[in-house]
Amino acid sequence: xxxxxxxxxxDGTDFFxxxxxxGTGLPTIQETLEDAIYKLTGERLSVEGSGRTDxxxxxxxxxxxFHTESTIPPERWRPALIPYLPESIVVRRSEEAAPGFxxxxxxxxxxxxxxxxxxxxxxxxxxxxxxxVPYSLDTAAMAEATSLFEGEHDFRAFCAAGAKTKxxxxxxxxxxxxxxxxxxxxxxxxxxxxxxxxxxxxxxVLEAGAGKRRPEEIPVLLGLGDRTRAGVTLxxxxxxxxxxxx
Amino acid sequence: xxxxxxxxxxDGTDFFxxxxxxGTGLPTIQETLEDAIYKLTGERLSVEGSGRTDxxxxxxxxxxxFHTESTIPPERWRPALIPYLPESIVVRRSEEAAPGFxxxxxxxxxxxxxxxxxxxxxxxxxxxxxxxVPYSLDTAAMAEATSLFEGEHDFRAFCAAGAKTKxxxxxxxxxxxxxxxxxxxxxxxxxxxxxxxxxxxxxxVLEAGAGKRRPEEIPVLLGLGDRTRAGVTLxxxxxxxxxxxx
Numbered sequence: 001x002x003x004x005x006x007x008x009x010x011d012g013t014d015f016f017x018x019x020x021x022x023g024t025g026l027p028t029i030q031e032t033l034e035d036a037i038y039k040l041t042g043e044r045l046s047v048e049g050s051g052r053t054d055x056x057x058x059x060x061x062x063x064x065x066f067h068t069e070s071t072i073p074p075e076r077w078r079p080a081l082i083p084y085l086p087e088s089i090v091v092r093r094s095e096e097a098a099p100g101f102x103x104x105x106x107x108x109x110x111x112x113x114x115x116x117x118x119x120x121x122x123x124x125x126x127x128x129x130x131x132x133v134p135y136s137l138d139t140a141a142m143a144e145a146t147s148l149f150e151g152e153h154d155f156r157a158f159c160a161a162g163a164k165t166k167x168x169x170x171x172x173x174x175x176x177x178x179x180x181x182x183x184x185x186x187x188x189x190x191x192x193x194x195x196x197x198x199x200x201x202x203x204x205v206l207e208a209g210a211g212k213r214r215p216e217e218i219p220v221l222l223g224l225g226d227r228t229r230a231g232v233t234l235x236x237x238x239x240x241x242x243x244x245x246x
Numbered sequence: 247x248x249x250x251x252x253x254x255x256x257d258g259t260d261f262f263x264x265x266x267x268x269g270t271g272l273p274t275i276q277e278t279l280e281d282a283i284y285k286l287t288g289e290r291l292s293v294e295g296s297g298r299t300d301x302x303x304x305x306x307x308x309x310x311x312f313h314t315e316s317t318i319p320p321e322r323w324r325p326a327l328i329p330y331l332p333e334s335i336v337v338r339r340s341e342e343a344a345p346g347f348x349x350x351x352x353x354x355x356x357x358x359x360x361x362x363x364x365x366x367x368x369x370x371x372x373x374x375x376x377x378x379v380p381y382s383l384d385t386a387a388m389a390e391a392t393s394l395f396e397g398e399h400d401f402r403a404f405c406a407a408g409a410k411t412k413x414x415x416x417x418x419x420x421x422x423x424x425x426x427x428x429x430x431x432x433x434x435x436x437x438x439x440x441x442x443x444x445x446x447x448x449x450x451v452l453e454a455g456a457g458k459r460r461p462e463e464i465p466v467l468l469g470l471g472d473r474t475r476a477g478v479t480l481x482x483x484x485x486x487x488x489x490x491x492x
Contacts, residue, residue, distance in 0.1 A: 011370040121338045124257035
């Protein structure tokens with residue numbers, strides 16, 4: 001029995017999120033990976049992801065693992081799976097992991113990117129991977145607001161209502177904004193994330209850029225812990241799970 | 247009667263090219279634009295493009311024009327068409343053109359971009375808009391080969407067999423390669439282009455990068471005028487009609 005780890009990139013546009021929705025017929029990343037492995041090996045096994053990306057959210061470096069009886073050498077899983085996967089899911093790397101490795105529980109750090117596309121009109125080239133902002137932005141205010149999320153905080157104001165969690169405390173190691181025209185990228189690296197957390201942070205930062213709030217409000221919002229006071233949840237297409245560290 | 251000019255961007259992936267294929271039921275850019283205008287104004291009119299992009303080819307600045315009885319102010323066509331177009335087609339600009347303006351016959355210059363995506367594995371983010379090159383490339387040789395296409399030449403060696411044209415002579419004003427990681431972009435600006443010309447130039451330049459031919463062969467190939475001696479026609483997804491000058 002081998003424990004195989006895959007690093008997977010996907011265009012989440014046409015999937016109903018990562019997690020399999022058994023019986024619904026809705027395509028998910030997890031099910032598509034499990035089906036590809038079944039077609040390759042005949043094994044019906046369960047793939048664990050580092051986390052569940054929502055409908056429409058993308059990944060560049062999602063990590064998954066599974067236990068297999070197959071004798072396929074670890075590094076050969078990558079090319080072997082290609083014929084069984086759609087072009088929207090790419091296995092970038094395959095390797096053997098320690099027996100106790102678990103994509104979700106072993107994760108130490110994750111990096112998410114939220115992409116804004118700046119242009120007067122939307123772009124057909126970025127519509128799947130960025131949120132279109134047609135109005136002018138104060139990027140200095142956005143950068144300031146962004147940096148104020150760094151550190152250990154109670155993020156309940158930046159978590160979707162109804163999320164089940166024991167603690168809302170998370171540590172953001174870095175939160176930065178960079179412009180790479182025509183994109184504006186918010187990169188957040190942290191120990192873990194609450195449901196919709198990056199999309200709400202991005203929404204709040206965007207409101208600072210639009211002059212609807214001042215950057216100094218961020219510590220206040222974190223202190224209040226009131227979801228209704230923080231920014232809107234931006235749509236999923238701008239969000240990319242960039243990498244997971246172990 | 248007004249002559250309206252639109253500047254249109256599109257993701258060509260899901261279209262069977264620009265030109266309408268009446269009666270086939272296959273979606274094309276031209277038909278989709280004409281249908282949108284019909285839904286907006288009730289007018290059944292014909293849209294002229296600067297040229298016919300092939301199936302799967304994209305545009306950032308395709309130019310089209312049409313004559314209309316509608317009283318919609320020229321600059322309002324852009325927002326007015328949005329509800330009637332899919333997200334994959336974006337009217338970036340609308341304006342009134344001189345009565346004699348014709349998107350195809352008035353064109354003086356066109357710029358095409360062919361995009362290569364360099365990465366060990368394909369990227370789900372670039373699969374629609376770039377050609378994946380997993381092997382290493384000699385970009386200096388590619389840049390040298392690229393520059394040798396500049397000038398006025400008989401391009402019959404770089405034209406798809408069966409193309410109907412009076413003359414194969416075209417002038418390339420500039421042909422340049424630039425790296426913007428992870429993309430490598432070939433930008434060709436010229437007076438006009440033959441069928442598949444940019445995709446064959448890109449294929450030939452790529453072969454120079456792969457060490458399969460020397461840059462010095464380009465003038466020889468141009469001189470021979472033999473299609474079978476030039477490079478392969480690269481697939482459409484890497485090609486973008488960037489702009490048309492009048």
